[in-house]
Structures are given as structure tokens and as C-alpha cells.
Amino acid sequence: MADTSVTHAHETHDEVNDSQLWEGGTPPMRASYGKLMMWYFLVSDAFTFAGFLIAYGALRFSMPTWPEPDFVFASFPFVKAHWPLVFVTVMTFILIFSSVTMVRAVQEGHRENSRGVVFWMFLTILGGASFLGCQAYEWTTLIAAENMTVSQNPFGRHIADGVYLNADGSEAKNEDGSPKTFKNGESYLLHKHEGKFDVPTLRYTSGPYAGQTAQAEFGPKAFGALFFFITGFHGFHVFSGVLFLTIIMLNAAGGLYAARKNGYEMVEKIGLYWHFVDLVWVFVFLVFYLL
Amino acid sequence: MAGHQTYEEQKALVFKGLMLLGAITIVEVFVALLAKGHMIHGVEFKHGFGHYLYMALMVGFSLYKAYFIVFYFMHMAYEVRGLVLSVLLPTTLLIWAIIAFFQEGGAWGARRELIKQKNEEVVQPASGGKPTGYLLPGATYFKG
Helix, strand or coil: CHHHHHHHHHHHHHHHHHCCCCCCCCCCHCCCHHHHHHHHHHHHHHHHHHHHHHHHHHHHHHCCCCCCCCHCCCCCCCECCCCCCCCCCCHHHHHHHHHHHHHHHHHHHCCHHHHHHHHHHHHHHHHHHHHHHHHHHHHHHHHCCCEEEECCCCEECCCEEEECCCCCEEEECCCCCCCCCHHHHHHEEEEEEECEEEECCEEEEECCCCCCCEEECCCCCCCHHHHHHHHHHHHHHHHHHHHHHHHHHHHHHHCHHHHCCCCCCHHHHHHHHHHHHHHHHHHHHHHHHHH | CCCCCEEEEEHHHHHHHHHHHHHHHHHHHHHHHHHCCCCCCCCCCCCHHHHHHHHHHHHHHHHHHHHHHHHCCHHHHHHHHHHHHHHHHHHHHHHHHHHHHHHHHHHHHHHHHHHHHHHHHCCCCCCCCCCCCCCHHHHCCCCC
């Protein structure tokens, strides 16, 4: 008899509990837990990137000269010409396109259209991968052809007007016979010959060092470190984004999110992340390439 | 969720976003190249008012792009006020970070010459090579 009474009491307890269960109701801020946490992760990530970019600004302001972006970023694949900022504009467009296809994927998700989600996510992944390819080209050019590293920056700018000198101390001449002069603020790139940097000798003709002979100097070394670290950190975000987009696209194709019947919320969450990567690029583009 | 928009309206927004972000980017690059003297021979904005105007334009365009991405691509415009504020208010801390660190960077730059000069300064030893510190009279020292 004792057994029965225990069972009975247990059943009563369950009935009470069930009636007091929270039905779910409206989630805080009317966003699901996952979406809300994605937003807060992005806030923290925004602060990380802001920290890096502000460090860039502080170091740039502390230097007497800084490499000019339109001089540094002027190479273009298969073209032997000086095309300032053209390639990075192409990269920016690739990222904008991939952001737009991501919005379409999220919209198709709300309509529970599995084929649409997979199609637009595939285009987004293609965009992300293309961006990474472009970045690989940009880095390869800077490292292999122009010899920039995290601790060495051969992109400099003259601090006064002057003239280049030959090894014997006479003024160097252009092909037409005029003296090989340079202007204050003009950019230069130190080239490597047989493993050694070819550092030209010069004489200033203006400014506080007028009349003095000097060697052309390397540019601020912080430039290389900041460039590789910040664009590398952004590129790593793009790379992880491409991985997660691929996983989620495969899940969507396999019908996992259709079974959840929540409007492909996972696609919406990775969409937030992907737009954030584009958002960060807006500011990386601003400080490294435009200003 | 943008639930109150029709599918056609949503698609139109995507197209508008593409055109807007693309157009702003092209204008940005054009203005940057113009300011650096690549567009019109002899025209450049590298100093003074023109330079500040150019920088303000660049920052303004970027902030507008950021606003559009966050509010329309990330649907912030359709979230409740609490979510919007909890995400956007903390970022206002960055305003002070920018002011403080840029000023600090400028101060490093301004002192660069002074620091270099101090580093290269040779301090002459006192004549006779005798120690010239502030030695107190002998009686002052404790002799245990």
C-alpha cells in the first residue's frame, strides 16, 4: 500500500509543476538567446578591433612621417602599373556583394525556402573565399616583392626637399641630365639587391637639415606590424566566417533547420557575424587605405 | 525579423543597399585619390582646411556605411529599443578612447625630438673627479 501512496503523491506533484511551468512567453528584448548572445559577442569583438585601430591612430600620430596608402597599395594582379587603391576597391566590392547575398539567404530562410538559403549562402561563401584570395595576393606582393615584414618597413617618405647623390658624392642625374631631386613628403620604397637593401645617399636642400648628407631611412616599422596584424585579424574573421558558413549551408541543405521550424535562425545568426566582418572592413578600409 | 515587410520590399532593400554601399565606396575612393593628387594634375588636399574637409568626408561616409549595415543588413532598425541601446550605448565609450589615445600619440610625436636630444646628451663629470653628491656632515651618520 505504501508504494501506491508514493506514486499518487508523485503524480499530484507533477500536475502542480506542469501548471506552473513558464510557457516561454516573450524572450527578453524579443530576440532569441542565440541571437542576443551573437549581438553581445559582436559588441566585444567591435571593442577588440577598435582597440587595434585606435592603436594604429595613436602610433601614426606619434611618427614624423607615415607611408602614403596610395603609394604602398598600388599593385594589381597581372598588371605592371601603378594603380593606387584600385585592387583594394575590388576587394571592398567583393565583401559588399557577399554581404548582400547573405541578406538574401536570411530572407529566404524566413520563408523556409531551403533551396534559396543554400543558393545564396553558396554565393556568400564564394565571395568570402575570393576576398581571402585577394588578401593572399596583397600580402604576397608586400612580403615577397616589396620586402615588408612585421618588423621592417621599406616604405618611407622624405622629410625635406633634396637631391640624391652618387657613390662618389656627386649629384645623381636623371636620364635627361637634370639633377635627381625629391620633394618634401615624397614617398619612396627601398629595394633589395642580392639580399641587401640598396639605401641611397642624399643631400637635403631645405628644412632644418639643409646642406647635410644622409642615408634614406626605413619607414616607421610600426606600419608593417599594424598592417599585418590588423588585416590579418580581419582576414582570420573572414576565414572562420567561411568555415561556419560552409557548415551551416551543409546543415541547411541536409534539412536540419527545416526540422527546427524557426525560420532558419542559425542562418540569421551567422548572417549577423558576416555583416559584422563587412562592417569592420569599412573601418579597416578607412584607416589603412583612405586616410 | 523585418516581419512587417513584404518579400518584394525586402528584396528592394537589398538592391538599394548594394547600390548605396557601392556608390559610397566609389565616391570615397575617388575623393581619396583626388585629395592625394592623382585625379587632376596640380589639385591636391594635403594640408590645411582642404585636408580636414577630406578627412571629415571620409569618416562621415564610413560612419554612414556602418549605420546602413547595422540598421538594415543586420536588422537593428527592427529590434526593440532595449536591444538597440544595449548594443549601441557601450560603443560611445570609444569616443573617449579615440580622443585620449590620439592626443597621447600626438604628445609622443611632439616630444620625439626632445627625447632624442636627451638620449644623446653627454653629462660632464664635475672637476677634480671628486664625488659631488649632497653628503651630510659626518656627525649626522649613525656609527654603531
